[in-house]
Amino acid sequence: MVNWSELAAGRTARLKPSAIREILKLTQRGDVISFAGGLPAPELFPVNAIRSAAERVLRDHGSAALQYSTTEGHPPLREWVASRYAGVGAEAVQIVSGSQQGLDLVAKCYLDPGDAVAVAAPTYPGALRAFDAYEVRYREVEIDDDGLVPASLQHALDDGVKLIYVIANFDNPTGVSLSLPRRHAVVDLARRYGVPIFEDNPYGDLRFEGHDLPHLLDLAPELVIHAGTFSKIMVPGFRLAWLVAPAEAMEPIRKAKQAADLHTSTFVQYVALEVARDGFLDERVTVVREHYRGRRDLMLGALERCLGEGFRWTRPAGGMFVWISVPDGLDTTVLAKDAVQAGVAYVPGEAFYGTGRGTDGLRLSYSVATPEQIDSGIARLAAILNGTTPPPASE
Ligand SMILES: Cc1ncc(COP(=O)(O)O)c(C=O)c1O
Structure with missing residues (x-):
């Protein structure tokens, strides 16, 4: 036994x-x-749009869409993702199987046992569960109606932090967003202490009022790993998301992704792109x-x-x-x-x-x-x- x-x-x-x-x-x-x-x-x-997209994919690209493909992701999908960000090229995009996989891969590549992660108090439990597996510690950062409080983040950084986890738009669980001055303050601190940021952005497209604010990625592309997802704007069951990161940061992540699942479903990538293209999404x-x-x-x-x-x-x-x-x-x-x-x-x-x-x-x-x-x-x-x-x- x-x-x-x-x-x-x-x-x-x-x-x-x-x-x-x-x-x-x-x-x-x-x-x-x-x-x-x-x-x-x-x-x-968008069930009907997905049904007809799947039919078109099978008709026009049947064998390619059902074959193994590259770890980085379907090239036209990477281009579509890149076009949604200022100054980002397709080569900076890694397709992942849900942002949840992005959290796991980044933790696997950048966190050793005992390392500290700065997280908002409160924060998304799925991130805590993903990081937990790598035996990390947490430094909690206070938040108010403008998001992370810079003095509290600085306090955490003074204690030694390896990664800052931020949900800048319509946070899970509070719904709060990081204000523009705070976005600058957070990237300034991260730069000063030389600590990278994981910017998790599943809700950024679901804005009801006001104007879009720059991503932390826009403000400090050299130190941000940014995650976006189809889960809240298309369907979560596709398990389709992406990371954008500097080439050097992405290198180990690509290897870890390859070891984890070779690549994200080819068919799902084709269908999602077919639904997204031409402005439907x-x-x-x-x-x-x-x-x-x-x-x-x-x-x-x-x-x-x-x-x-x-x-x-x-x-x-x-x-x-x-x-x-x-x-x-x-x-x-x-x-x-x-x-x-x-x-x-x-x-x-x-x-x-x-x-x-x-x-x-x-x-x-x-x-x-x-x-x-x-x-x-x-x-x-x-x-x-x-x-x-x-x-x-x-x-
Ligand atoms: C903050 C946050 N990050 C990540 C996820 C997971 O997203 P995905 O479906 O892309 O794995 C969620 C889902 O609820 C979330 O709220």
Whole structure:
């Protein structure tokens, strides 16, 4: 008999299941309104466009699209990606199987056991889980309504940091964006300390108002590894994303990608490009933005109506998430169970910290809820948070 748990490599002790997936399991009960998952709205998936694109790809490029291909990615797709950035050539683009793979590859290539990564507190748990496998430590950086606080980042850098992880646009979990002055401050600090930045940008195209701000990549191309993805603007099931990085930085990443999976699905790359080309995707993104903007407005309106004194929440200008800070004395991990009993689910703040903090916050997503679910779900949630009797779950 083989004892698999004894045989498992030491690093597997650090692999934790996603707290969010555990909560999502609880929400399978039919009458629970879930603001927990951050899934894109499935009714926005361009199914017909994907069907006809797949047919055209098979008709016109059948054998090439079904063959092994290069690790770097399908050259015309790399060109399409490069054309979306100022001053980036196709050679700087590496196609990856989801930004999640990008996080893993970068950590594999640049983080040794014991290295410290500067992360916002709170931050995207998927990044923490990807980094955990490489036995790193975290230096938490405070954020406010303008994103990472430079003094706090500097404090972390003074303690010795190997990589800075930043979600500059419509952050997961807070919905907050890094302001323009802060973008400059963050790259200035990174330059001064000679520390690279991983800029994770899944939500940048989902802006509801205001103007696009420069990527950190635009401000400091020499020290930024930038990740973009098709997950939130096309479909997440393609597992298709990209990295942009300086040639020297990309070298080990390419080798690691080759060792991991040779290359990202050739067929998926062909089909995604076929859907994206000729401006279809840009038109589609306008529809996606309008949809989420409407849901965001409904959720903010409901929070305004229902939550009592002492609660604060973010007002995201894009993306999919709102973060609620609760008054002293409330514990969002404990209350999550009462909330599910009352028929509503959220993600407790603890899931977004590397260090066990966060019981004073929670994340809501408005991406998949219907308008009726937002109204009724926020009423139930508010009752739990305000300590009043929740309306019946059938309401
Ligand atoms: C901040 C952040 N990074 C990365 C990802 C994963 O993206 P992908 O589907 O491209 O792997 C997500 C998905 O929710 C995310 O919120």
